[in-house]
Amino acid sequence: MIVVAPLAGLLLGFLDFVWIKYVPFPLGGLGNSMAVWAVAAFLVTRRSRWNLPASVIGAVMMLVVAVPAYYLAAALIQNDELSQAYASYALIWMALGVVAGGIFGAGGYLARVPGRLQRVAVALPGSVLFAEAAIELLRAGDPSYGVAEPLMLAAILIALGVVVSRRALLFTIPLAVLGFVVFSLTGFR
Structure with a gap:
C-alpha cells in the first residue's frame, strides 16, 4: 500500500x-469529474x-496525492504556476479526497468481501456517477455552463x-440520491 497508493495518485493526477x-469534450469532461476519481x-x-484500514488509508493517500500531481502536470505541460499545488483550492480538493477516499476505500474493500454490505458496496461506483450526472443536469441552461x-x-x-451498476441497480439509485445530497452540501453544485 505504501508504494501502490501514492503511485496510483501520481498517475491519476498526472493522467x-x-x-x-x-x-475533446464531452469525453474530456470526465477529467473534471469527482465521481471518476472516486x-x-x-x-x-x-x-x-x-x-x-489499509484500503481506507490507501484510497485517501491516492486521492490526496493526485491533487498536487494534477497541478504538477499543469506546471510541466502548460507552464502553470507550481504554487497551485498548495493553494487554498487545492487544499479543499485534498480535504474532499480524504472524505471520498474514506468512503470509496471502504467500499472497495467491502465489495470484495462476502457479507451483507457487499451488494451495497458494489453499488457505490454507479451511485456516484449518477449523483454527478444529476448535478450536470441541473447545470443545463445555467449561463455559466450552457445547455x-x-x-x-x-x-x-x-x-x-x-455499465458499472448492472449487478446492484437496486442499491444504486438510493445511494445516488444520498450522493447528490452530499455533493450539494459540499457546494459542488
Missing part, C-alpha cells in the same frame, strides 16, 4: 490533467488485497453508471 488537456479509488482498493455540455456529460456519466 487526469493530460486527459482534460488533450481529449471510482478510481474504489477500483484500486477493490483490486488490492488490503484489509479495511449542450452539461447534457452530454450527464449522458456519459449515466451510461457509465449503468
Whole structure:
C-alpha cells in the first residue's frame, strides 16, 4: 500500500490533467469529474488485497496525492504556476479526497468481501456517477455552463453508471440520491 497508493495518485493526477488537456469534450469532461476519481479509488482498493484500514488509508493517500500531481502536470505541460499545488483550492480538493477516499476505500474493500454490505458496496461506483450526472443536469441552461455540455456529460456519466451498476441497480439509485445530497452540501453544485 505504501508504494501502490501514492503511485496510483501520481498517475491519476498526472493522467487526469493530460486527459482534460488533450481529449475533446464531452469525453474530456470526465477529467473534471469527482465521481471518476472516486471510482478510481474504489477500483484500486477493490483490486488490492488490503484489509479495511489499509484500503481506507490507501484510497485517501491516492486521492490526496493526485491533487498536487494534477497541478504538477499543469506546471510541466502548460507552464502553470507550481504554487497551485498548495493553494487554498487545492487544499479543499485534498480535504474532499480524504472524505471520498474514506468512503470509496471502504467500499472497495467491502465489495470484495462476502457479507451483507457487499451488494451495497458494489453499488457505490454507479451511485456516484449518477449523483454527478444529476448535478450536470441541473447545470443545463445555467449561463455559466450552457445547455449542450452539461447534457452530454450527464449522458456519459449515466451510461457509465449503468455499465458499472448492472449487478446492484437496486442499491444504486438510493445511494445516488444520498450522493447528490452530499455533493450539494459540499457546494459542488
